[in-house]
Amino acid sequence: MRQAWRAADVRAAEKSLMAALPEGTLMQRAAAGLARRCALLLEEAGGVYGARVLLLVGSGDNGGDALYAGAALARRGAQVRALLLTPERVHLAGLAALRAAGGFTTVELPARVDLVMDGIVGIGGTGGLRPPAAAAVRRLGELRGRTGHRPLVVAVDTPSGVVVDTGDVPGECVDADVTVTFGCLKPAHVIGPAAIRCGQVELVDIGLGPSLVTGPAVRVAESSDIAAWWPVPGPVSDKYTRGVVGLATGSAGYPGAALLSTSGALAGPAGMVRYAGSAHAEVVRAHPSVVVAPRVADAGRVQAWVCGSGLGTGDAARTELRSVLATSLPVLLDADAITLLVGGEFSEHLRRDAPVVLTPHDGEFKRLAGEAPGADRAAAAARLAAWTNAVVLLKGDRTVVATPAGEIWANPTGSPALATAGSGDVLAGLLGSLLAAGLPPVRAAVAAAYVHGLAGRRAAADGPVTAPDVAAALRPVLRDLLK
Ligand SMILES: NC(=O)C1=CN([C@@H]2O[C@H](COP(=O)(O)OP(=O)(O)OC[C@H]3O[C@@H](n4cnc5c(N)ncnc54)[C@H](OP(=O)(O)O)[C@@H]3O)[C@@H](O)[C@H]2O)[C@@H](O)CC1
Ligand SMILES: Nc1ncnc2c1ncn2[C@@H]1O[C@H](COP(=O)(O)OP(=O)(O)O)[C@@H](O)[C@H]1O
Numbered sequence: 001m002r003q004a005w006r007a008a009d010v011r012a013a014e015k016s017l018m019a020a021l022p023e024g025t026l027m028q029r030a031a032a033g034l035a036r037r038c039a040l041l042l043e044e045a046g047g048v049y050g051a052r053v054l055l056l057v058g059s060g061d062n063g064g065d066a067l068y069a070g071a072a073l074a075r076r077g078a079q080v081r082a083l084l085l086t087p088e089r090v091h092l093a094g095l096a097a098l099r100a101a102g103g104f105t106t107v108e109l110p111a112r113v114d115l116v117m118d119g120i121v122g123i124g125g126t127g128g129l130r131p132p133a134a135a136a137v138r139r140l141g142e143l144r145g146r147t148g149h150r151p152l153v154v155a156v157d158t159p160s161g162v163v164v165d166t167g168d169v170p171g172e173c174v175d176a177d178v179t180v181t182f183g184c185l186k187p188a189h190v191i192g193p194a195a196i197r198c199g200q201v202e203l204v205d206i207g208l209g210p211s212l213v214t215g216p217a218v219r220v221a222e223s224s225d226i227a228a229w230w231p232v233p234g235p236v237s238d239k240y241t242r243g244v245v246g247l248a249t250g251s252a253g254y255p256g257a258a259l260l261s262t263s264g265a266l267a268g269p270a271g272m273v274r275y276a277g278s279a280h281a282e283v284v285r286a287h288p289s290v291v292v293a294p295r296v297a298d299a300g301r302v303q304a305w306v307c308g309s310g311l312g313t314g315d316a317a318r319t320e321l322r323s324v325l326a327t328s329l330p331v332l333l334d335a336d337a338i339t340l341l342v343g344g345e346f347s348e349h350l351r352r353d354a355p356v357v358l359t360p361h362d363g364e365f366k367r368l369a370g371e372a373p374g375a376d377r378a379a380a381a382a383r384l385a386a387w388t389n390a391v392v393l394l395k396g397d398r399t400v401v402a403t404p405a406g407e408i409w410a411n412p413t414g415s416p417a418l419a420t421a422g423s424g425d426v427l428a429g430l431l432g433s434l435l436a437a438g439l440p441p442v443r444a445a446v447a448a449a450y451v452h453g454l455a456g457r458r459a460a461a462d463g464p465v466t467a468p469d470v471a472a473a474l475r476p477v478l479r480d481l482l483k
Pocket of ligand 1: 010011014026027028030031058059060061062063065120121122123124125126127128129130133156157158182183206208
């Protein structure tokens with residue numbers, strides 16, 4: 001598991017650590033790691049000696065890191081130029097180090113640059129980039145390096161222009177190939193549109209870990225976590241002990257949702273899938289192993305229910321939703337079931353001891369919460385989770401999972417190719433299977449989003465993606481993940 005901390009927590013840790021160290025130690029550690037990474041990138045692209053390096057230098061310590069790292073590259077023969085965005089406020093010792101190493105300042109963006117180091121602003125940034133910084137960032141696209149291609153862009157700590165604590169990108173923003181961050185990850189590295197702007201994120205250890213005394217703001221699962229959590233059958237397992245998942249999905253209008261949620265469920269760890277709904281004939285024709293019934297009331301025993309994908313919002317759908325909520329089983333509510341919660345008709349039913357997982361996309365979130373998730377998706381998901389006492393999986397790029405207690409997970413996998421009709425139905429089925437197999441709801445949600453995201457990527461490698469392609473990719477993804 002990787003973890004990310006908010007800027008204020010990082011600052012507090014830095015302060016307590018600095019009290020025990022000679023002044024400037026942390027910046028030297030940070031700059032040394034940054035210079036090492038930039039040198040490796042330059043070596044891969046033709047060498048450090050003679051490479052043209054541009055430093056974009058802001059007025060704080062982020063600029064100081066860039067200046068010291070630039071000095072280290074200059075000592076290795078790189079031609080280093082620093083564009084000072086606020087020359088009247090610059091890290092003076094860093095600038096002196098750069099000059100002593102043979103680097104220069106410049107007032108213009110040079111025409112030829114092999115590597116740009118973005119030291120405009122890091123965790124001290126507030127609001128959108130100010131005009132001189134925004135103008136410099138806009139013009140980065142005009143630069144060309146020795147290969148004729150655009151230069152490599154390395155962000156110092158965070159790409160300038162991101163909101164560090166939320167992952168929002170409100171305006172002009174650096175698009176980095178690599179982000180070298182210090183001490184720990186921050187939310188912008190793993191959540192929201194900022195995460196995409198970071199490129200590859202590399203963590204430099206500056207000894208901050210033991211001083212981070214608060215809990216992380218965001219957690220990110222790794223493949224080893226998912227493999228460790230994923231239930232696998234043992235020698236004495238049978239189809240019932242592996243868990244039975246029930247699906248109350250699809251309708252005459254949307255029989256496809258029944259088939260897709262079934263496909264997702266069949267790839268999961270449960271030993272049996274029961275389908276209850278009007279698409280029962282289609283489901284059993286497509287998936288002979290599924291046990292079908294026309295209604296939830298006739299379905300037989302299950303260990304978890306998935307309800308809502310393509311279910312409709314009429315009286316029949318209401319009845320099915322009421323039936324699954326009346327059980328003492330974990331329930332996943334997707335799509336139309338979330339819409340049915342609006343207005344409070346099911347408030348009483350939601351006061352249940354067994355877990356509820358909600359899987360809204362932004363539109364469903366807005367319908368239920370009364371407002372769009374907005375720029376801070378993690379906080380929005382956590383608010384809805386607290387309000388509904390459910391685990392909330394807020395879909396999108398970097399899907400967020402939040403618990404009622406405020407624990408946040410960001411999903412690192414995924415692909416825009418998943419933005420295709422019915423892929424959410426596949427996710428719902430898979431997640432339901434994990435719930436039925438006994439995984440705690442937060443792990444089920446995190447693991448399902450992770451595997452579904454990998455399946456989206458895998459399907460996209462073979463061309464344009466439809467939801468059945470995502471479902472088909474779940475098995476090979478799991479084969480690789482669990483071996
Ligand atoms: N913490 C650690 O463990 C370590 C931290 N280290 C490094 O220090 C960095 C933090 O440094 P920091 O505190 O000086 O803040 P920083 O990011 O340079 O920004 C503040 C400056 O930018 C300005 N500014 C603000 N918003 C702006 C905007 N929108 N557009 C343009 N400008 C804007 C703001 O100006 P002001 O608001 O004062 O006018 C102020 O001068 C951190 O990210 C890491 O790189 C490592 O060296 C060692 C370990
Ligand atoms: N731009 C995107 N990048 C990555 N994943 C996305 C993107 N847009 C949507 N997704 C994912 O695709 C799925 C779409 O689900 P949903 O909106 O419920 O579709 P449907 O209702 O058609 O099944 C979700 O898992 C979501 O996280």
